[in-house]
Amino acid sequence: MLRIFEHVDADLGRSCLDRAVLLCPEFGAIMDRFRRNDVIGRPEVVSYGVYGELSPSTCRYVKTLAELADRFGSLDGLTVVEIGGGYGGQALVTHEVFQPERYALIDLDEALELQRAYLTASDVGGCFEFVAADDFQAAPAADLVISSYALTECYRDAALGYGEKYVVPSPRGYIVGNQLMADRLYPTDLLRLRSTGHLDREVPQSAAGNYVFWWNDAGI
């Protein structure tokens, strides 16, 4: 399982931490909370000086959380929908700082099983819902939709279905896109679905061509 979901090396982890603390200086004082994401599953951890030991993947989830806070403010009370949540690391780290009213994870059945087990064992609290990709039309409407390295890895038809349900109507969105595979969702598709979106280069870059597509029509 470790090999499937750990894609971040030590240097990228450091760059993510630097960016997180640049955007949200208060995160520097609460790294112990984020370390809870490294308790289960024995991830390889790296010593990051004053911030102590963290897995590089946790650093990237913390960076994503800082970008969410920077763009959208508090996530307290929101219905958050995450498409393709991996093992549940972003969900856990998010709940270390914010209390969304609902947090729905949409994924393939095997991944959902892992997320349910992980978030239950982590005892992070939170009002989680686990929605099978085949049933995504039954998932709640989102105040904020997020998806990292997932929407752009789904088959194009599935991604366009998510796009119609979440990119078009959701008032806030944050999508980290990659360009690993052909015939998937492209930035031009995202801009067509949501013309108010911003297309930024991913910082730090996990891989060539990665981008962040985000929008906030709700204001902070």
Ligand SMILES: C[S@@+](CC[C@H](N)C(=O)[O-])C[C@H]1O[C@@H](n2cnc3c(N)ncnc32)[C@H](O)[C@@H]1O
């Ligand atoms: C590369 S992983 C990214 C995981 C996580 N977002 C992260 O940043 O670590 C891709 C995720 O997309 C999920 N996925 C693949 N096909 C999907 C689909 N059709 N609908 C929803 N999720 C899907 C995978 O199961 C996995 O959770």
